Amino acid sequence: MRKLPSLPSLRAFEAAARLQSFLLAAEELHLTPSAISHQVRSLEEYFDTRLFTRSNRRVELTDSGRRLLATLSPAFDMIEEACRDLSPKTAAESLSVHCTPSFASKWLGPRLPAFMREYPGLTIRMSSSAEPVNMLKEGELDVAIAYGSVRAQAGVVVEALGAERIAPLASPRLVGDRFQREDIAKLTLIESKLNPVRWRDWFRENSLKMPDRPQPSFDRAALVLAAAVDGLGVALESVRFAERELASGELVIVGEGLYRPIERETHFFCYRAADRSSRKIQQFHDWLVRESRRLACDE
Structure with missing residues (x-):
């Protein structure tokens, strides 16, 4: 059995880290910025470490956050590619x-x-x-x-x-x-x-x-x-x-x-x-x- 944090929290973190913005992540995932913030906080609690530093409406990745992003983004790319290959192909x-x-x-x-x-x-x-x-x-x-x-x-x-x-x-x-x-x-x-x-x-x-x-x-x-x-x-x-x-x-x-x-x-x-x-x-x-x-x- 895999021991993983929740997938929604991982998706929220990956989008926020990649786009360097909770607001842009919320727009991409069709959520509210507060929902993104909540998911990120739950992930930080799971790992017991800070993934972002927050100041004056800006967010920056910590060293732990950068390490996690470097692994998550390629993993999500591979999942997306696999799903696309299995999806029905349209004519054009x-x-x-x-x-x-x-x-x-x-x-x-x-x-x-x-x-x-x-x-x-x-x-x-x-x-x-x-x-x-x-x-x-x-x-x-x-x-x-x-x-x-x-x-x-x-x-x-x-x-x-x-x-x-x-x-x-x-x-x-x-x-x-x-x-x-x-x-x-x-x-x-x-x-x-x-x-x-x-x-x-x-x-x-x-x-x-x-x-x-x-x-x-x-x-x-x-x-x-x-x-x-x-x-x-x-x-x-x-x-x-x-x-x-x-x-x-x-x-x-x-x-x-x-x-x-x-x-x-x-x-x-x-x-x-x-x-x-x-x-x-x-x-x-x-x-x-x-x-x-x-x-x-x-x-």
Whole structure:
């Protein structure tokens, strides 16, 4: 006969320790924070040792708590995996993904057919907006691909999708064959309002004086690139977004080799820590990472 503390108390402790919050654990397990606290206290009484230190509404694991979590989390992952394998399989599984409109149309969308061929049993449900989403409040979302910068949030895992090259892009008609380093200041500079790298940053990085004149601006990378293709001026954008235009020759990287390259991590894969063992999320994550690395090798 196994001698174990109650399973509910172990589940409550594991969730609270993993999420570093009694409140988040309560939301995950559909309990009240006081119920989580009661279960944790009963476990501490069972072991006759403190598992958390509590101060000013914060909880931190003790050494004993860290040892217990290191064993419990893998054990619960194995139990969940075994139950999933024995559960009836549905004909199709869906993954709800949220990202910015430009990432959806310029990078992810063109690659989705390849993903669907690799994972025919997984259907992508995509939504997009420029506004950031709260993964803990948007329960219908499985994954969010954030753009720009992401604030750390307890209960949410955030992983960068690799560094991206930010470069000046323009129609070859604007650049010509004898482009000099200082010539970029003579072109119309199109501002991409959401890009974390702005023209002033680029000019400073390349030790050049930025021209003092008005700049047309757009709030979507797709619009910025379309304006550059139409010859409005030179766009400062991620090469990741301009794959098709560069391949077709509609755009070129201005002054290739003349300027100091700028690379930034600008896209981030986000999901709830409670879904860490989700197979569909892991499959989508691994596929995105492979695609991002393939692009980096091609640049």
